[in-house]
Amino acid sequence: MYLASQSPRRRQLLEAAGFSLTIVPADIDETRQAGETPTHLVKRLACQKAEATRASLGGRTTENVLLAADTIVWTEDGDVLGKPADEKAARAMLRELSGRAHHVSTGVCLMHLDPTAKALATRSFVETTRVSFFDLTDEEICAYVASGEPMDKAGAYGIQGRGRLLVSGIEGDWANVVGLPVARVVRELEALLGRQDLVAHCLGAQD
Numbered sequence: 001m002y003l004a005s006q007s008p009r010r011r012q013l014l015e016a017a018g019f020s021l022t023i024v025p026a027d028i029d030e031t032r033q034a035g036e037t038p039t040h041l042v043k044r045l046a047c048q049k050a051e052a053t054r055a056s057l058g059g060r061t062t063e064n065v066l067l068a069a070d071t072i073v074w075t076e077d078g079d080v081l082g083k084p085a086d087e088k089a090a091r092a093m094l095r096e097l098s099g100r101a102h103h104v105s106t107g108v109c110l111m112h113l114d115p116t117a118k119a120l121a122t123r124s125f126v127e128t129t130r131v132s133f134f135d136l137t138d139e140e141i142c143a144y145v146a147s148g149e150p151m152d153k154a155g156a157y158g159i160q161g162r163g164r165l166l167v168s169g170i171e172g173d174w175a176n177v178v179g180l181p182v183a184r185v186v187r188e189l190e191a192l193l194g195r196q197d198l199v200a201h202c203l204g205a206q207d
């Protein structure tokens, strides 16, 4: 599988499910368009990453599937939090998330790179998880930002790291918060490739 992502978390989640990967990072403009909803935004960005990567590969493909994804954090007020530009922005994001619930949405685009097909088969979808934070003190926020962990993560936290200490509850898929709803990805791949045995194959694969 081609993975159009520089995210080490996406790589680990897919490898743990038994996929072998060829990494082909995509560089696109991630600016939100005026009036765009958070879920439209992540789906559009995932599809743009997939398209940009497919174009960069040209016709020389050795893998049969390409996956691209994008993750954002968003609040009930419609504020979209991507990766913080600097530590000040990271502290502001964590203050905004403190003591309330927010959503984490990941857009995923899957392409079946079948040279014999008449048209390109694709599937794209958005998975959303609700995460609640404890009330955070300024001392806690400053200490966490100083650790460096928030800087490459949407919403300025990593639920898989020390950021788990911020979280009072979660509704939905944990892996989706980390960057990829891998259980749903495997099921969507079954539909895309017409392979009803893919989930069972991943569950039974030897490490």
Ligand SMILES: Cc1cn([C@H]2C[C@H](O)[C@@H](COP(=O)(O)OP(=O)(O)OP(=O)(O)O)O2)c(=O)[nH]c1=O
Pocket (backbone or CB within 6 Å): 004, 005, 006, 007, 008, 009, 010, 025, 026, 069, 070, 071, 072, 073, 083, 104, 152, 153, 154, 155, 157, 158, 159, 160, 163, 177, 178, 179
């Ligand atoms: C909320 C949250 C996000 N994240 C990460 C997942 C994503 O890697 C990142 C959001 O940025 P993305 O732009 O989705 O991904 P990326 O820049 O890391 O990789 P690429 O664009 O090449 O695909 O935030 C965590 O690791 N843990 C978390 O708890």
